[in-house]
Amino acid sequence: MFAIPTLVSLFLLAVPHVVYADPCVAFDANFNLLTFGLNGKDWNAGTQDSWTSGSATDITASGRPPFDGANTTCYLAQFFNAVYVLNGDKSNPSNVHIYDAAAKSWTTQKTNLNNLDLSTFVTILDHDTNVFYGLSQNNLWFLNMGEQKAASSSALDWTNAETSPYGADYQPTMALAQNHVHFIGTPGTPAGSAQIFVIHFSFFQPQAQAYSGATFPASHGQATSFFQDSGVQQEFAFIPDDFSDVYVINVETNTTATLAAPSSKDTKARYAASITALVQLDSSGAVSFIPYKQGDASTNSAAKWASVANIAAAVPASSASGSSATGTSHGSSTGAPAGTRVSGTSTATGSSASSTGSGNGAMSTAASFGTIAAAVLSVLASLS
Template identity: 60%
Template sequence: MLLPTVVSLFFFFSATVQASPCVAFDTNWNLLAFGFDGKDWNAGTQDTWSSSSAAADITTSDRPPFDAANTTCYLSQYANAIYAINADSKNPSSIYIYDATAKSWSIQTVDAGSFDYTSFDAILDHDTNVFYALSHGNLFSLDMGLLKAANSTPLNWLNDEQVPYPSGYVPVMALAQNHIHFLNVADVPSGSADIFVIHYSYFQPQAQAYPLPDGSAFPAIYGQATSFFQADNTVQQEFAFIPEDSSATYIINVETNTTQALAAPTTQDPKATYFAGVTALVQLTSNGTVSYLPYLEGNTSTNAAATWASVSNLAAAAPPSSTSTGGSSGSASGSHSASSPSSTTSGANVGAGLHYGMLIACVLCPIAFVMHL
């Protein structure tokens, strides 16, 4: 009689135990991969990614479990710290901080208030080190100071104001020049963005156009956006936009108000997420595959010829799963949406979920057999 109960327990655990990794750069432009098969990795700088030697294991104590639905990671360039949101299903409102210099983790208590961690998009402003997030039609902020390790004083998400967008708007946010660029806004034409000026807390009344050289425009559809950092630690000037259909990679320059159309991702995954450094745009797909597109700011001909390639040394350390079950998460000090039009339940690297499911099955099957007898 107990057999169905035991079997249902197996399916419960195998369905719910899963990994939700993210990728990020530190300020030395090492690519860090967190939550891959229960471990964290340093793939090094871009010139080492093609190596067949495995990335370095940087797993240490006090790390988050990376088991929540949509983990997002952000680089604080001034602090050389990575902030991980939604990295712990048991502590959803807390933010884990990785000090990339000390290579240590700490957990910062945060009062979420009315902020919804299951439905938001966010950027981490470069100069102020303040998170700005759009959730359920309201713009929230969270001041991180210059934290590179947690302190004992809880931080607070503040509900700053209501945004001038319809209630059904699923945000796509990008950061450049201390301005938040909102894409895919109703009644805003293709190739344009609404702009929020952070330092003045002000929505510009008119959208800004960013045309391509031939006069065409990036589409007004949902997608992912992430900002390119500057090596000299100044504000970002460009951001990448990848439509959900992965039809192209668009690089928007807010200094020249122009757009470049570059190679589409080789893996066309609507649940993939992206993180940009200085000279590379990194893609993390829903099965844990990590690829990158080389990029040189201002070098139009080189960028036009660039193609996507695998981060081989990371694949050697944490091979991607052959099965995709949901959206992976990872984001720059650009943006991330935790509620896309398609499902974003994280499943990369799904190998972790399968591993735990099989382990529980191995333990429970003999019990089920005995009870059946």
């Protein structure tokens, strides 16, 4: 008769190694659509004209992070054709992983957190200065990435710049346009308005900026910036948690227009934008997009969301993602608004996830209890 430790050992031998992933989506400087961490691999879907047919290209390379952090975020540094990944390695959350899109190679940049609490951190990457700005426990922090498309030998410092005026209970939704950080849903700010931090003057504007046109809600959501042919970003998309619409805010004209809300009403999704499209990666691993043409209300009102079919062909959503009671979570396990790290050039929004919360982290391997039990019983039968 087998002792309990022997049975336990057999049970454990039957359990495959399960790796939870927290994938993200971004563009490179040529506006090829990149997804990282889907089914344990990274993929290039090409430019927008190729998304609806064929199959995405596997670009998985050595040195990549495991994409197992509780709050993994990806950002395009357009001038350097590099993608920066924050919190992509649960074991080393202070590391910034850098993907050189031209060389298709990874390096790891060490940073000093200096008491920065990453569990509550929400960030944007400023397009022109290549500096991260983020809010954690009502403190504004920054990290200067310089001109890096590969890691340097010296650690970089996160610096606590100042305290924000929005209070510790504010669940940040942050967006970037024209070197200004826009905070949506701050306490006391009316719908259709945003509070602003001016990057070049390190200055919180005392009055909210109002926008005419469609009125976006004063609520939590996600945001990401559209690129421009000129290189200067002047619009961002705001996707509120109620999915009433996608609101496109233009900070040059101080106006708001709308796009259709995504088909997947997933507050754990993350987003990226190019010049002519907004992309969603939802927590099932499905990638979809809606085309966009700046200033063309008629075209935009008729636009519809569609699957990025070549990613679906390479990585079906059912195999790209799963759920687990102990997996990483895209949202909060404490009842706060579900947070989403917005990928691409500009923003990461929402309340940060807890690394112990239940969630919908993508899994590279999965096994059911019934399969494991059957394997154990089979071994026992062969030895009886």
